Amino acid sequence: MKKKRENMYLYMLTLRDIEYHNQKRKKQISVMLLIFAIILIIIIVLLSKNIKELQKAKAYEEEVISYQDEQKRIEEEQRLAEEQRRKERLPQVTEEAKQKFDSIFHSETKRAFLTFDDGPSSVTPTILQTLKEKNIKATFFMLGSNVQKLPETVKQVFEEGHYIANHGYSHVYSAIYSSPQTVLDEYNQTNEAIKTAIGEPDFNSHLFRFPGGYAGGKYAEIKKQAKELLLQNEIYNIDWNCLSGDAETSQPTAEYIMNRLQVTSAEKNSIVVLMHDAQAKKITAEMLPKIIDYLAEQGYEFKTFYDIF
Numbered sequence: 001m002k003k004k005r006e007n008m009y010l011y012m013l014t015l016r017d018i019e020y021h022n023q024k025r026k027k028q029i030s031v032m033l034l035i036f037a038i039i040l041i042i043i044i045v046l047l048s049k050n051i052k053e054l055q056k057a058k059a060y061e062e063e064v065i066s067y068q069d070e071q072k073r074i075e076e077e078q079r080l081a082e083e084q085r086r087k088e089r090l091p092q093v094t095e096e097a098k099q100k101f102d103s104i105f106h107s108e109t110k111r112a113f114l115t116f117d118d119g120p121s122s123v124t125p126t127i128l129q130t131l132k133e134k135n136i137k138a139t140f141f142m143l144g145s146n147v148q149k150l151p152e153t154v155k156q157v158f159e160e161g162h163y164i165a166n167h168g169y170s171h172v173y174s175a176i177y178s179s180p181q182t183v184l185d186e187y188n189q190t191n192e193a194i195k196t197a198i199g200e201p202d203f204n205s206h207l208f209r210f211p212g213g214y215a216g217g218k219y220a221e222i223k224k225q226a227k228e229l230l231l232q233n234e235i236y237n238i239d240w241n242c243l244s245g246d247a248e249t250s251q252p253t254a255e256y257i258m259n260r261l262q263v264t265s266a267e268k269n270s271i272v273v274l275m276h277d278a279q280a281k282k283i284t285a286e287m288l289p290k291i292i293d294y295l296a297e298q299g300y301e302f303k304t305f306y307d308i309f
Contacts, residue, residue, distance in 0.1 A: 089158070091206050091309035093234045100308045105241055107270035112300040114138040114292075115240065116284075117167055117209065117247075119277030120146050120153040126285040127277060128160060134292050137162050137304045140277060141209045144169030144190030151197035158198040163304040165207040166190050166235075176211060177219035183210075183226035187235060207305055208237045215239065238305075240274035244291065246284045247274060257287050261294065271300070 104113075116127065119142055131138055140157055142164055147154050158164055168176050168186040176186050187208055195203045208230055214223055214237055227237055245252045245260030252260075265271050273291075275284050295302070 086200070088306075089161075090200065090202055091163075091204065091306070093206050093309060097309045101236055101238075104238065104272065104308065105268075105270050110269050110298070110300045111271075111303050112242075112265075112295050113270075113272045113303050113305070114275065115141060115165075115209075115272060116275050116277035117141045118143055118146070118171065118281075120150040120157065121278045123279055123282050123285040124150070124153050124157065124277055126282075127288060128156065128162075130285070130288045130292070131162070132160065134289070136292060136302045137306070138302075139163040139165055139207075139304050141165045141167035141207075142190065142194065143167050143171055144186065144193045145171075147190065147193040147197055151193075154194060154197035155199070158200075163205070163207075163306050164194055164198070164203075165205045165209065165238075165305065166194070167209050168211055169193075171211045173212060173219065177222045177226075180222060180226040180229045183222070184229050184233065184235075187230065205305075206234055206236060206309055208235050209239065210237060213239050238272065240272045241268065242271040242273045244273060244275045244284055244287075246276050246281045250280070252283055254283065254287055254290075257283065258290065258294065261291060265295070265298070 114136070116138060119140055124140075127138075140162055142154065144166075154164065166187050167190070168183070169189045170176055170186060176183055191204060194205070195201055210223055210226075212219075214227065217223075230237060241264070243260045243264045245257045248260070249256065261273070265273075273295075275281075275288075275291075277285075292302075
């Protein structure tokens with residue numbers, strides 16, 4: 001009986017040990033599961049954070065790429081626009097241009113070509129300022145010798161959208177009119193000076209004004225032959241049909257200038273106005289606002305030879 005009780009007691013102890021160990025194991029498993037869950041949560045949080053960071057980084061990268069692509073597109077558009085603008089400022093001789101030039105003094109609507117000979121000079125900035133204020137473009141028949149003296153002024157004229165034409169290099173009649181070839185040589189010499197000043201190696205105005213005008217004078221025959229030679233090189237010459245009076249007297253007054261403008265522009269639809277860009281003709285620059293206002297009041301629309309070539 002005693003033996004049986006001892007066995008029973010041992011059995012009970014064994015059950016208690018087993019239970020104790022089971023409970024202990026359960027606690028260990030629970031702790032391990034809790035630790036695992038915490039670690040898993042930490043991993044998930046870290047992964048989630050990394051994923052978000054990666055997503056942000058990718059989004060930022062896409063934004064950068066998009067911005068760079070947009071900048072490239074804008075730069076390309078600007079380049080193409082600048083190239084187009086550059087081409088538009090390089091005169092071109094076309095069949096349409098030839099027809100327009102042949103009818104330069106004839107128009108159904110009123111138009112005025114403001115032209116300035118002999119520049120650039122110290123008064124060119126005054127002329128440019130007035131043209132800018134009036135929002136008008138003009139044509140400058142420049143002397144090569146002056147172009148080389150004031151290249152920055154030439155570039156300003158070009159950059160502001162005015163037409164640069166050719167008036168020969170020297171303005172010394174005995175030199176330029178010694179032969180038809182010397183006329184062409186002075187044109188080419190001046191054109192090279194203009195190209196250098198404006199930084200456009202392909203520039204050619206295709207437009208020449210004979211110093212002293214084309215018609216008449218002791219060099220009439222040389223001019224006639226030179227005109228043919230110039231045309232063979234796609235260079236056209238133009239005089240004027242309207243005067244500001246500054247070529248007719250050395251010291252014109254304001255009243256004289258306005259009177260000559262009114263008289264010589266009367267009953268004409270298309271006028272090419274002769275003016276001078278020179279220190280000695282400073283009165284012309286001073287009178288330019290009134291000249292422009294008068295022509296505008298008469299209904300003239302202002303043009304340059306870009307409208308021709």
